[in-house]
Amino acid sequence: MRPLTMKRLLWTCGALAAVLLACVVIALKLGAVPISVIDLVLNLGRVAIGRSDQLPTEYRLIVFDLRLPRILLGIMVGAALSVSGASFQALLRNPLADPYVLGVSSGAALGSILALIIAPQVALLTPLGAFLGAMGTIAAVYFLGRREGQLDSTTLLLSGVITASFLMAIVMFLVTTLAGRDLRGYVFWLMGDLSTPIQPGLRWILTVGLLAGIGAIYTTAADLNLLITGEREAIHLGVDVTRVKLVVYVSASLLTALAVSAGGAIGYVGLLVPHAVRLVFGSDYRLLIPASALVGAIAIVLADTLARTIVAPTELPVGAMTAMAGAPVFIYLLRRGMK
Amino acid sequence: MSTPGISTRGFGGQDESPNAVRTERLNVEQASYAYASSAQAAPTFTLGASSFQAHEGELVAILGPNASGKSTLLRLISGTIAPLSGRVELDGQETSRLDVRTRAQRIAVVHQESSVLFPALAGDFVLQGRHPYGRALRLATEEDVTIARNALAQVGGEHLAMRTIGDLSGGEKQRVILARALAQQPRLVLLDEPTLHLDIGAQVDLLERLRQLARENRYAVVVVTHELALAAEFADQVVLLHHGRCLRVGTSAEVYQQELLEQVFEAPLDVEIGPAGRPRVNLRARRNEDAT
Numbered sequence: 001m002r003p004l005t006m007k008r009l010l011w012t013c014g015a016l017a018a019v020l021l022a023c024v025v026i027a028l029k030l031g032a033v034p035i036s037v038i039d040l041v042l043n044l045g046r047v048a049i050g051r052s053d054q055l056p057t058e059y060r061l062i063v064f065d066l067r068l069p070r071i072l073l074g075i076m077v078g079a080a081l082s083v084s085g086a087s088f089q090a091l092l093r094n095p096l097a098d099p100y101v102l103g104v105s106s107g108a109a110l111g112s113i114l115a116l117i118i119a120p121q122v123a124l125l126t127p128l129g130a131f132l133g134a135m136g137t138i139a140a141v142y143f144l145g146r147r148e149g150q151l152d153s154t155t156l157l158l159s160g161v162i163t164a165s166f167l168m169a170i171v172m173f174l175v176t177t178l179a180g181r182d183l184r185g186y187v188f189w190l191m192g193d194l195s196t197p198i199q200p201g202l203r204w205i206l207t208v209g210l211l212a213g214i215g216a217i218y219t220t221a222a223d224l225n226l227l228i229t230g231e232r233e234a235i236h237l238g239v240d241v242t243r244v245k246l247v248v249y250v251s252a253s254l255l256t257a258l259a260v261s262a263g264g265a266i267g268y269v270g271l272l273v274p275h276a277v278r279l280v281f282g283s284d285y286r287l288l289i290p291a292s293a294l295v296g297a298i299a300i301v302l303a304d305t306l307a308r309t310i311v312a313p314t315e316l317p318v319g320a321m322t323a324m325a326g327a328p329v330f331i332y333l334l335r336r337g338m339k
Numbered sequence: 340m341s342t343p344g345i346s347t348r349g350f351g352g353q354d355e356s357p358n359a360v361r362t363e364r365l366n367v368e369q370a371s372y373a374y375a376s377s378a379q380a381a382p383t384f385t386l387g388a389s390s391f392q393a394h395e396g397e398l399v400a401i402l403g404p405n406a407s408g409k410s411t412l413l414r415l416i417s418g419t420i421a422p423l424s425g426r427v428e429l430d431g432q433e434t435s436r437l438d439v440r441t442r443a444q445r446i447a448v449v450h451q452e453s454s455v456l457f458p459a460l461a462g463d464f465v466l467q468g469r470h471p472y473g474r475a476l477r478l479a480t481e482e483d484v485t486i487a488r489n490a491l492a493q494v495g496g497e498h499l500a501m502r503t504i505g506d507l508s509g510g511e512k513q514r515v516i517l518a519r520a521l522a523q524q525p526r527l528v529l530l531d532e533p534t535l536h537l538d539i540g541a542q543v544d545l546l547e548r549l550r551q552l553a554r555e556n557r558y559a560v561v562v563v564t565h566e567l568a569l570a571a572e573f574a575d576q577v578v579l580l581h582h583g584r585c586l587r588v589g590t591s592a593e594v595y596q597q598e599l600l601e602q603v604f605e606a607p608l609d610v611e612i613g614p615a616g617r618p619r620v621n622l623r624a625r626r627n628e629d630a631t
Contacts, residue, residue: 001460001462001463001465001466001484001487001488001500001501002460002462002463002501003462003463003466003478003479003483003484004478004479005478006478009478089456093456095456095457219475221476222470222473222475222476222477225467226467226470228456228457229454229455229456229467230450230454232419232448232450233448233450235419235439236417236419236442236443236446236447236448237443237467237468237470237471237523238439238440238442238443238444238470238471239439239470240439240440278457282459283457283458283459284463286476286477286478
């Protein structure tokens, strides 16, 4: 017996936060214009004490106006995708669930594109459209994934994959007809990309939505531990299953939608990260959720730094990096599950 | 502790005997249920009015072939469905009206199989039984850990605490699942076909343990089974179901009548009374001319 204690929870999250901070410093340092760590720490210190006016202009432009916003965006997207992946795994009782594999990301992409077509001037409609798209998709996949009234693991994944490609086809169609604008930008966004800066208004929505979504899911963390062993058992152990499922369904859709409207359809993070966290820290959702949020942030910051630097000065979409790492792991988990 | 204040009677109710020596825990009184695909459609399965009582320390077996209504009756008792007519009371309170948390503090349900998606330690699994008592994050208190340890000890599974559930044998796993139910500190333990995947030694071990636990902890234990021999040997009371009808309630000696059992289980059976007054059931080889 090794019950989770507050001490272990705080130590683990503290350690992961420290790793994240180190990754942020590395990400700030690396890029087309090299910057020394000492300079960086000094200048970060200056900003921290409110003396940012002392920074050289060019330096401020590169580090604080270009790299830092992108890193912060990566942190939010990574946390959102990982927590929603872990949540979908419990909600659907499927270890292979991931917002990308299940088509939820594609649904969110379609929703936000539609919002963009309907009201291009209202920028804040995009996350709302993404949210509705995500909720609709997961509901559809859930019902398609049932056989004889039971949720069937393989059928669910297949319905997700098919739904994803169907929705992506529609998105492609819409994007191509919209192409007058910026086709390369859209295509990159669809593959998962953090290079396009987002509007300041969206930043606030993203931050608040992210905290609210993760917070709401975290209130059900103890219940998710039981839900994952089966609905009937959860009910008999005192879990209000209907309420928990509703909270998780809405919140995980919200998180996916926010991640997609900010960074496009970045795949496999929601699969990869929770599994890695389970391997190291165990499968208790009370630890899994905050740890996944932090590890997801670390993963995206690192992946995006690689995407920026690996073929510099050209950039790769970060989604290509996560898919390269994630798809093999997905196959491995699938094969292991079949045994 | 029964609540004598509740005296409203359901349809066709009968008076309970007030002079029982042991406290009555469970009172199933003319409870019925019907499944239908929609509110208008004709029911696809009906469980007719069923009645029986279970006292503390008593082990009741709900016996019947497949599709006889055993699981429906168990769901009625567990309170996850409300009876169409009649009532199901635990210590005088209707089980279906308890909120989900209170119900989990009083009734523990052990299912046929418990699947674990991700590896977990058996000890932590047992701790899940404390879930209905905690708040918010439900981090285990020292008391929770002690209760979980004792529960594991009661099923003879102290040594399993640090083992991964997936590595346990069928019998060990069943013990861990039972320990989780005990950690709920319930008044009523319900088991749905608990012996289904166990070999005969583990089956006997489980039933013996259940009877002993019922006496020690003053639970009422209700076991759904189609194992005639096990029910005969271990149950204090047998409820015989057939095609959604509650045919007989009584001790195994009262219920086990050759003709009745042959009709219900559609198999040629020999019933004899053993030395302890408990019936023994043997399958009689079907002769060719019997095949009608």
